[in-house]
Structures are given as C-alpha cells and as structure tokens.
Amino acid sequence: MSGGTASVLARLIPPLRPEWRRIVGSYVLATTSLLALAAIGVLAALSVGGAVVHGQWPSAAWWVALVALVLLRTLLTWREMDVSHALAYRVLARLRVALFDAYARSVPARRREHSGRAASVAMTDIEKLEFFYAHTLAQLGASVTLFVAALGVAAVLMPAAAVVMVLGAALVALTAWVGAGATRRVGEEEQGERERLSERLVDALGALREVLAYGLQDRVVADAVAATRRSVRTARRREFLAGVIDGSRELILTGVLIGVVASALFVGGVGDPRSAALAPAVLALAVAGVAAIADAAHTLSELHPLVASAARVDEGLRRSPVVAPVVDARPVPAGPLGIRFHDVEFSYDDRTRVLRRWSAEVHPGEHVGIAGPSGAGKSTVIALAARLWDPDGGEIALVDSNGRGMPLREVAEEDLRAAVAVVEQDARLFHGTVRDNLLRGTAGRTDADLVGILDRVGARDWISLDDELGEHGVRLSGGQRARLALARALCREPRILIVDEITASLDPTTEKAISQVLAEVDATVVVASHRRETLARLGRVLRVEPPAGAASPSE
Known part of the structure; x- marks a missing residue:
C-alpha cells in the first residue's frame, strides 16, 4: 500500500475509533482462521512425507489435531463472517453519522455544490468503504501475519526455502507497485463516470415535471445509457489490468513451488531422508505464506477506486463549518427579543x-x-x-x-x-x-x-x-x-x-x-x-x- 493510499484511508480512522476493539477482534479472528488453514495443509503434507519416506502412517494424535483444526477453521469462518457483517453495519453508521454532522455544520454552504455528488458520497462511497474497514483491513493484517509466521517456521526447518519465500514475496509486491499507477488512473476514471451518472439522474428526477412537459424522457434515458456504457467500458479495462497482474502473481507462485522443491532436493541433499520428509510440509508452508502475500497484493491493487471514495468522504468530513463554534456561551435574555x-x-x-x-x-x-x-x-x-x-x-x-x-x-x-x-x-x-x-x-x-x-x-x-x-x-x-x-x-x-x-x-x-x-x-x-x-x-x-x-x- 503506497503512502498516499494509506494516508487517505487512515484519515477516516478517527470517526471509527469507537469500533477499534471490534476491528482488532476481526483481525484476530481472521488471523487465527488463516493460521488454522495453513496448519491443516502442513499437517497433511507432513503425513504424506512420513508415509512416502519412512513408511509411517499418521498417529492418533495427528488425527485428533487435524479434526480439531478443521472444526476450529469451520467455527472461525462462520464467526468471522458474522462479526464482519455486524461490524460493516456499524462502520456504515459511524461514517454516515460523521458525514451528516459535517454537512449539518456546513450546510447551507456558501458555495455551489451538486446534491447528486453529495448523495453519491453518502451512499455509494461509504458503502464501498464499510467493507474495507470491516473485513478487508483485517484480511490484509492476517495475510501479513501468516506470511511472517510461515517464513519464521520455514527458516528453522529449511533456510533455503525461506530465501525462496522472501524472493517470491518481493516479486509479488513488485507486481502491485508496477500496476498501481495504471490501475489507479482507470479506477479514478471509472469512479468519475459513475459520479457524473449519479448527478445526471438526480437532475432528471429533481426536474421530473419539466422532463415530462418538454418530452425529454428519451434524451434523459439515452444520456443515462451512454454514461452507463462508458462506465462499463472503463470497468472492463480495470478488470483486464487486474487479470494481467493476477496472472503474473500466479506465475510467481508457480516459481516459488519450483524453488522450494529445488531447495529441498539440491540444497538439502537428494539422499537426505529428513529433507525429503520435510519437503512437502515446507512446500505447503511456503505456498500458504506467499499465497497470502499474493492475496494481499491483489486486494491492494483493487483499492484504488476505494481511495477515490475515501478522498471524497474525507473531503466531506473536513468541510469548514459555516458558523464558528460557540466557545463561551451566554444565556439568552428573558422576555421579548x-x-x-x-x-x-x-x-x-x-x-x-x-x-x-x-x-x-x-x-x-x-x-x-x-x-x-x-x-x-x-x-x-x-x-x-x-x-x-x-x-x-x-x-x-x-x-x-x-x-x-x-x-x-x-x-x-x-x-x-x-x-x-x-x-x-x-x-x-x-x-x-x-x-x-x-x-x-x-x-x-x-x-x-x-x-x-x-x-x-x-x-x-x-x-x-x-x-x-x-x-x-x-x-x-x-x-x-x-x-x-x-x-x-x-x-x-x-x-x-x-x-x-x-x-x-x-x-x-x-x-x-x-x-x-x-x-x-x-x-x-x-x-x-x-x-x-x-x-x-x-x-x-x-x-x-x-x-x-x-x-x-x-x-
């Protein structure tokens, strides 16, 4: 996440301060759920390595641990969805109340403004942001935590594999940085098209009698359809860019798989039974860690439209009040005024x-x-x-x-x-x-x-x-x-x-x-x-x- 992106999204944190415990709780749930999923993969891989190299079937303790992790993952997934949905509604309410307070202090404004833009900010922009603060933010933190944990374990079990993980994560991060500029421009263009469409629709609905009286229905519909098509074309361009970037990350992830296998065979030694037995587990660990970073990078590449929305909401929250706040209020005199x-x-x-x-x-x-x-x-x-x-x-x-x-x-x-x-x-x-x-x-x-x-x-x-x-x-x-x-x-x-x-x-x-x-x-x-x-x-x-x-x- 670039500094500009982070700063814009961070400026909306103050209105959400009363929800910080729930946001942290959502992060803890998401992290525990991802770690449980990674542990399931590592346990399964360990059993494969032990069966192939040593001819040993998993013990009863292994089965108990696996069943416990599966049940924990199921419970956490359900709980995480429940918590994030409840938090989303609270975030939505907090941001809208804060925006309403800002407008209450600054409306009627002494400048020309379009009500369609204000409606777009209060409805569309905040609805986009609620999911980010209620769910995406926790997922980003959980992905980074999982990568750090996987990297630490891999460094202990197979240092060469840890080096491959670091290189893979760096390349994944590079794809996010390279595609950031183009994705941001297209995202801003898409948001602008949608905002202009909202303004046109508000104008048409506000002047409905005039539209009917002058027979402008067909023109209004044609303008709305043309604006919608422009927005759809821009959205397709954004999706194409995202597909190219995601494809690059898939290639990098494949390279990580090959690198970990190579490190197990050649660095650990072809005939080393320990390396051969641990290779599937380390491979699962590396895939989980780098895949988490890839998911985070994909999420970050999709944040640019959110940044535009966050900037508009932030602008609304920072509106200057039309009247100065009263510092030392005096009582109003009794009687006629x-x-x-x-x-x-x-x-x-x-x-x-x-x-x-x-x-x-x-x-x-x-x-x-x-x-x-x-x-x-x-x-x-x-x-x-x-x-x-x-x-x-x-x-x-x-x-x-x-x-x-x-x-x-x-x-x-x-x-x-x-x-x-x-x-x-x-x-x-x-x-x-x-x-x-x-x-x-x-x-x-x-x-x-x-x-x-x-x-x-x-x-x-x-x-x-x-x-x-x-x-x-x-x-x-x-x-x-x-x-x-x-x-x-x-x-x-x-x-x-x-x-x-x-x-x-x-x-x-x-x-x-x-x-x-x-x-x-x-x-x-x-x-x-x-x-x-x-x-x-x-x-x-x-x-x-x-x-x-x-x-x-x-x-």
Whole structure:
C-alpha cells in the first residue's frame, strides 16, 4: 500500500475509533482462521512425507489435531463472517453519522455544490468503504501475519526455502507497485463516470415535471445509457489490468513451488531422508505464506477506486463549518427579543459582495418587513439573522427590551434555535404524518395544541394530524405547504419568527390569509418579501439595496 493510499484511508480512522476493539477482534479472528488453514495443509503434507519416506502412517494424535483444526477453521469462518457483517453495519453508521454532522455544520454552504455528488458520497462511497474497514483491513493484517509466521517456521526447518519465500514475496509486491499507477488512473476514471451518472439522474428526477412537459424522457434515458456504457467500458479495462497482474502473481507462485522443491532436493541433499520428509510440509508452508502475500497484493491493487471514495468522504468530513463554534456561551435574555445588524458585510465564495456595511435594528415585539429588488440580499439577511451563516464583517446581535445586545456568536446553538424559528420560501416538509412534521424540533405539544395551530393557519378544514404528506409534502399545493411550514414554526412558540418570501408564489386569497396569521403572531416577526400585500401588514419596512457595482446573486 503506497503512502498516499494509506494516508487517505487512515484519515477516516478517527470517526471509527469507537469500533477499534471490534476491528482488532476481526483481525484476530481472521488471523487465527488463516493460521488454522495453513496448519491443516502442513499437517497433511507432513503425513504424506512420513508415509512416502519412512513408511509411517499418521498417529492418533495427528488425527485428533487435524479434526480439531478443521472444526476450529469451520467455527472461525462462520464467526468471522458474522462479526464482519455486524461490524460493516456499524462502520456504515459511524461514517454516515460523521458525514451528516459535517454537512449539518456546513450546510447551507456558501458555495455551489451538486446534491447528486453529495448523495453519491453518502451512499455509494461509504458503502464501498464499510467493507474495507470491516473485513478487508483485517484480511490484509492476517495475510501479513501468516506470511511472517510461515517464513519464521520455514527458516528453522529449511533456510533455503525461506530465501525462496522472501524472493517470491518481493516479486509479488513488485507486481502491485508496477500496476498501481495504471490501475489507479482507470479506477479514478471509472469512479468519475459513475459520479457524473449519479448527478445526471438526480437532475432528471429533481426536474421530473419539466422532463415530462418538454418530452425529454428519451434524451434523459439515452444520456443515462451512454454514461452507463462508458462506465462499463472503463470497468472492463480495470478488470483486464487486474487479470494481467493476477496472472503474473500466479506465475510467481508457480516459481516459488519450483524453488522450494529445488531447495529441498539440491540444497538439502537428494539422499537426505529428513529433507525429503520435510519437503512437502515446507512446500505447503511456503505456498500458504506467499499465497497470502499474493492475496494481499491483489486486494491492494483493487483499492484504488476505494481511495477515490475515501478522498471524497474525507473531503466531506473536513468541510469548514459555516458558523464558528460557540466557545463561551451566554444565556439568552428573558422576555421579548429583537435583533440588531451593525455594519454587516457578506459575500459568497465565488461571487461579489452582497451586503456592505448594512445596519438595521428590529425592536422586541416589532413586526418588520425586508424589501428590495431581486438579488439585493433579502434572503441573505434572513439566513444571517437565523445564523445559518456568519457575516464576513460587522455584528448581528439579539436585543432585549432594555436595548442590551448579545452577539449571535455568543449564543449556544440550542438556545438560539429555541428562541428563533425560520420559515423559508422553499421550506421542506418531511415524509410522514402532519403530526410528525409539527412536532419536529419541539416537544410537549398535545394533539389539541396541534389542532389549534392548524386552525390558526387555516389548515384544519382540509387536513388532519394523521394524514400522510408524502416526500416533501408532494400531495399538497404551494399554499398548503406554506401554511403547514408556518404552523410547524409556530408550534415552537419562538420569540423571533423569521420568514423568507413565504407568500411569493401564492394566490391573493392565500397570501392575505398567511399575512393575517403573521400579523397576529405575538412575537418579533421579520418578513422578507417583495409582495405589497404582505409588506402592507407589517409595522415597518427595511430596504436592502445591492452594493454599487455588485452582480446580482440568486438568493
């Protein structure tokens, strides 16, 4: 295993630290199983040597040992499979939870990313890696241990055979090193093809209505088939390279057999009964040891696609958090809360500045609108107020009724989420019942409370708590989703309610109803909108204008 390969795979060890005892246990099982198999071969070979040279049949002790080893090997094989499968699920869970935590700290990101790539990393890449850490790693360690043990025994019984084993193992390792570059390039190409295919499929499924409306089904299918064929051709190239390398290892293993036989005949002496009797056992030992190294080399040659997957998972785990962690959290002031923006500046990673020295204050209990042209930064202000991002400069603070401010960066995450609720324009509903969705992020609400909130947002007449919503609330209209998203936020009884363009695509009747609900909320309300009806019901409107010379980013 090259240093680069080892370093990439080693970087994923920290999330798996809680499983280290099980990983070591898997190695012990695999090693004991391989040693038992090698011992069975050596015992059988010893009996052949004794029968041919000395005319002695195996003793009763030999039969007992052989039967015991066979039973041990059977038991260990079953146990090893059981342990590795259980460990694989734990590794899968550990890596996915670690990746989810990294995305939770860094999403929504301030850079352009493709959800298809993220899905490929979370699903395909981690599924490949689970088998490596749960099974392959133990097998590699067991193979090396078996070779070292076989080499030590061979050095005692027949030193010349041990020299042949070392030469054979070196040649096997050389095949892995020679084929590493080509195999790695083809493996990366194959992984890239699969990743691009995943992106295309995610795009097509996400825009399914547009695909059907424009009659693009045949084109989507043709693109997917073409991408699949390219991936298959690349996979065949990789398999061909692997076959050539494996064939070379088989030739080397044959050479080891010939070398051990030659060392027994010529170095040990043609007429030496001891060498003749030990030759089959040493031959079995050499084959077991070098074959283990050959298996390890084959496994290593197949790791290059895994290295690409490990690099992508590692990149995901190392994502920079979008907000700085709170070091010394302060308690949130009691009572009504407002929010203050002072000289706030913000820009996206690959775009020009959106906010430049923007200041405003929303007093506790006040209902305020945020208006401005498309792309001016209204949604950015909303995200900053909810601390989904940190500003590049300036300060955002919660304000109590006495005007004292507490910077958001000093508020513990759980306290901030308890005080501030956000309803975004494209707020997602979760798969499950209405009750499940309303109780997300809150507790202690009775069904009577939930029904009251549904009535408050005008949803009680057309939906019940036990109704299934489907993925993202697909069975609902845009206005119905907006009402339920608002109801979910109200269930938390926030002291600050932040709403982003919730009425942007609603009909006038639904917009009026939602605006009326917002007007009646007994809390500080900040609403970003470009609709006059929505803004007219708010006490004050703040303007956001794009900085001079700035491009208009999408919000």
